[in-house]
Amino acid sequence: MYTQSFNVQDSPGQKPTAPAASNENPELQSRFDSRIDAEGKVEPQDWMPEAYRKTLVRQISQHAHSEIVGMLPEGNWITRAPSLKRKAILIAKVQDEGGHGLYLYSAAETLGVSRDQMLDGLHSGAAKYSSIFNYPTLTWADVGVIGWLVDGAAIMNQIPLCRCSYGPYARAMVRVCKEESFHQRQGYEALLVMMKGTAEQQAMVQDAVNRFWWKCLAMFGPPDADSPHSAQAMRWGIKRISNDDLRQKFIDATVPQAKVLGVSLPDPDLKWNEARQHHDYGAIDWNEFWATVNGDGPCNKERLATRVKAHNDGQWVRDAALAYARKQHQRAIKEAA
Amino acid sequence: MTIELKNWPLWEVFVRSKQGLEHKHCGSLHAADAQQALQMARDVYTRRQEGVSIWVLPSASITASAPDDKAEFFDPMADKIYRHPTFYEIPDEVGYM
Numbered sequence: 001m002y003t004q005s006f007n008v009q010d011s012p013g014q015k016p017t018a019p020a021a022s023n024e025n026p027e028l029q030s031r032f033d034s035r036i037d038a039e040g041k042v043e044p045q046d047w048m049p050e051a052y053r054k055t056l057v058r059q060i061s062q063h064a065h066s067e068i069v070g071m072l073p074e075g076n077w078i079t080r081a082p083s084l085k086r087k088a089i090l091i092a093k094v095q096d097e098g099g100h101g102l103y104l105y106s107a108a109e110t111l112g113v114s115r116d117q118m119l120d121g122l123h124s125g126a127a128k129y130s131s132i133f134n135y136p137t138l139t140w141a142d143v144g145v146i147g148w149l150v151d152g153a154a155i156m157n158q159i160p161l162c163r164c165s166y167g168p169y170a171r172a173m174v175r176v177c178k179e180e181s182f183h184q185r186q187g188y189e190a191l192l193v194m195m196k197g198t199a200e201q202q203a204m205v206q207d208a209v210n211r212f213w214w215k216c217l218a219m220f221g222p223p224d225a226d227s228p229h230s231a232q233a234m235r236w237g238i239k240r241i242s243n244d245d246l247r248q249k250f251i252d253a254t255v256p257q258a259k260v261l262g263v264s265l266p267d268p269d270l271k272w273n274e275a276r277q278h279h280d281y282g283a284i285d286w287n288e289f290w291a292t293v294n295g296d297g298p299c300n301k302e303r304l305a306t307r308v309k310a311h312n313d314g315q316w317v318r319d320a321a322l323a324y325a326r327k328q329h330q331r332a333i334k335e336a337a
Numbered sequence: 338m339t340i341e342l343k344n345w346p347l348w349e350v351f352v353r354s355k356q357g358l359e360h361k362h363c364g365s366l367h368a369a370d371a372q373q374a375l376q377m378a379r380d381v382y383t384r385r386q387e388g389v390s391i392w393v394l395p396s397a398s399i400t401a402s403a404p405d406d407k408a409e410f411f412d413p414m415a416d417k418i419y420r421h422p423t424f425y426e427i428p429d430e431v432g433y434m
Binding site for chain 1: 344345347363364365366367368369370373380381384385401403404405
């Protein structure tokens with residue numbers, strides 16, 4: 001799971017612009033500011049600036065949508081998993097992603113937005129989700145690489161969110177992070193097994209790494225210089241570490257893991273910089289990233305269509321459950337009378 | 338609770354993590370009725386044996402203190418330091434008390 005530090009504008013998908021100046025009640029605003037400065041938490045019933053609420057609704061719902069859409073590329077492989085063991089693991093992982101989406105939708109609902117409004121936003125294409133799911137999962141190695149790199153990047157993003165100033169979001173993230181470690185480890189281990197296999201299996205792993213590496217680096221969001229929202233989100237205690245710093249952390253952590261696995265990372269400029277004590281890396285293709293965010297990735301249409309179909313096909317189940325609950329309720333009233 | 342809703346109502350979920358501990362609030366979910374809410378709570382909040390018992394109740398049935406009244410509601414307790422054991426000075430030779 002998978003927020004990009006991604007709090008991009010929802011429809012129309014564009015690069016974010018700088019936030020508008022606040023015209024809130026100055027006394028309430030100053031009380032709120034001092035609470036944030038003191039590392040205090042904000043809870044649902046507390047007063048908060050409208051822009052803070054809106055930012056959280058957008059970020060948490062995008063995060064929730066990402067979890068739910070994230071079930072699709074991996075779900076494609078459940079029936080084709082290479083063994084019963086891997087199938088059971090993958091089912092558990094996909095179920096976790098659904099659970100993470102539910103924790104996050106509940107957290108967003110505490111801000112006064114309904115579950116239906118959020119789902120409408122997703123289904124109409126107005127709301128965004130993490131772009132990484134708009135790429136196809138072509139081979140079984142992709143499932144392993146999603147666990148290792150995509151979930152690995154997500155963990156980097158999510159650990160600081162456990163200290164987010166908004167209580168319900170922070171608590172949801174604590175639960176999510178506890179479960180996320182299983183996701184990354186199962187993916188890495190699946191790849192280790194393949195790397196001990198045939199040359200063809202090894203090539204399959206390398207190919208998956210080559211396709212996903214740059215997309216994972218983009219998951220951390222635009223460079224700090226191009227993310228005007230970041231400073232405000234930092235001020236509010238929603239964001240703790242900048243996009244570029246998280247990206248660097250992820251690269252530094254991943255390089256030794258790739259070495260143990262025996263794969264190369266597809267970046268000729270990737271090398272250790274002794275002076276910086278970090279790895280240098282090549283330029284990310286942001287045009288491709290924004291094109292995918294704005295709907296032109298290889299799987300955007302398919303993912304959304306699958307999601308909408310699942311929701312529509314489930315309508316009769318939701319209706320039937322409500323009708324049953326209503327009938328039981330009326331029967332109980334009649335018996336009591 | 339109202340049954341005339343179009344959508345599944347919201348429930349609050351409380352989980353007892355092990356025998357001997359209290360039920361603790363852990364989140365909320367939507368479900369058509371209480372039985373379904375229980376089953377869903379099991380799937381959403383106890384996938385790794387985080388609980389031995391679950392309570393669910395309609396979110397609408399909770400009455401909460403208002404954050405705006407925090408001062409009037411809780412401050413009266415702030416100046417009653419004599420309610421704490423450290424308020425009292427006891428000679429050292431008494432030992433632990």
